[in-house]
Amino acid sequence: MRITLDRRLPANHAARALRADAEAALTQRPKTLPPKWFYDEHGSTLFDRITRLPEYYLTRAERQILNAHADETARLTGARTLVELGSGTSTKTRVLLDALTAAGTLKLYAPVDVSAATLDRAAEAVCRDYPDLRVAATVADFETDLALPEHPEHPGPRLVAFLGSTLGNLDTEARATFLGRVRAELTVEGDALLLGVDLVKDPNTLIRAYDDDQGVTAAFDKNVLRVLNRELGADFDPGAFDHKAIWNAEAERIEMRLRARVAHRVEVPALALTADFARAEDLRTEISVKFRREPLTEELARAGLTVAHWWTDPQSRFAVLLATPS
Template sequence: MRITVDRRLPADHAARALRADAESALTGRPKRLPPKWFYDEHGSTLFDRITRLPEYYLTRAERQILNARAEEIARLTDARTLVELGSGTSAKTRVLLDALTAAGTLKQYAPVDVSDTTLDRAAEAISRDYPGLRVAATVADFETDLPLPEPGPRLVAFLGSTIGNLDTEQRAAFLTRLRAALTGEGDALLLGVDLVKSPTTLIRAYDDDQGVTAAFDKNVLRVLNRELGAGFDLGAFDHKALWNAEAERIEMRLRARVAHSVEIPALGLTADFARGEDLRTEISVKFRREPLTEELTRAAFTVPHWWPDPQSRFALLLATPV
């Protein structure tokens, strides 16, 4: 078959994971919720709007680099399998698919995502538009499971600066596991990273004038209300995008306007918020070339190629196992 889907997560995985994350977040100090819960259908629609906002340069900058470098990446890697972590709709990956298929090396596309519905749709679309390509999709959480199918050489694409959602310890663990899995000759990692720049530019990218990012941030409360029967009042929170200069990262937070309590029946608990208390919903680390190269070196990668966009806002890098 030209399409296979390996479903490695149990049917109740998302429900159990949300309950665990919500309980940890709402009983902890400070309150912190992973950003993956933004992306229900409504959240995904909002994020698609975000990527087209004038303030949100990340998607455009990455695509600009991909358009300029895809043929070179194809020549450098001779990849027979393209693995994409957190593939989503696979829309931006088509630039790489076009270059690799034109080079005549690519035999298989292997998208990995936690959403089986999104993955099914993307696999069908790619299979239809690239009739000579085998699609081996995997429903998995790449933070704990790294499916890297043969044949090699394999190019693992981790785009969109999604790695910035991981803190220092999480990145080290992820890169170490990925390096251990890249055992074939010619295997490589293509990593997209957002770069440190003016805090004003960064904050605007996460707090746009139209309020789309604010709606996206608050959407996580809608998810908790729907899935856990919670009683969050979205109007009781303000969206905040803050620059953490010490950690060099943007932090998205929902800040309580007044002291109040929220019942979460599915968890059998009440979450108390003080006036001005934050629920942190995302971190987005921004990178510098030398420290990131050092992180990759510690995980036994070398970085022979680093491609910034013309304004040095974003970079793609090609890392190879040592």
């Protein structure tokens, strides 16, 4: 078998995690929900549309950088294992798979995601398109379980890819914890981290990327309310909220929020709770931190990682960096 699937999450993990996150969000001030609950099937379809919107430059800019530097990355790392955190459908990583297999080093692809079904489909597609490659998929939540999979025949060096500016969804404390865990796992000689991050730029450009003219991002944001209704029996009315994308200049991050149009009450039977929303009260659904080179380099250094290479697109909107253990 060229495909293995290691299930590190219990079958009820998603249901339990959603209940815990929803209860915390609706009983605290300010109300804050993690962005991972956007991505049910409909939410994933909406996000795929977002990545093709003219305002949403992030995916195109990152792909442009990877296309320009994938061969260089393959040469610099000589990776025999490519680990991808939050791999999803594994489509964005094809340029790295192509470069590493062309270089003749890659033997193992190790995607990590919370969805077993998504991993199954992605692993089959990768095995079909890369007949000499093994796939060791892991069902895990990288925020809490970061044990990097190894294959006894091909232990390393390993290239850990964390793309899509997902690092920006973590606040300062959570980033420090996450980067420290990554560094602790980079134990094989030659191991490295490939990180994609969005950069600070004109706030209007940033706001447009998260509040497009077609309203796709607004639908994506409100979809989380439908997830809560379906999974927890809640009675959220998506029409009672407005989607807002706000630039927090002090924290240098975009915040997506659902703002109550009127004061109202929401019942959540599965949690046996009632949540009151004041008029204009926000439910924050996502943060997306934007980075500058020097502060991010310092963050990585505190975690024990050295930036070896820093690449941007021609407009310097986005960066992909290669970091190695210090």
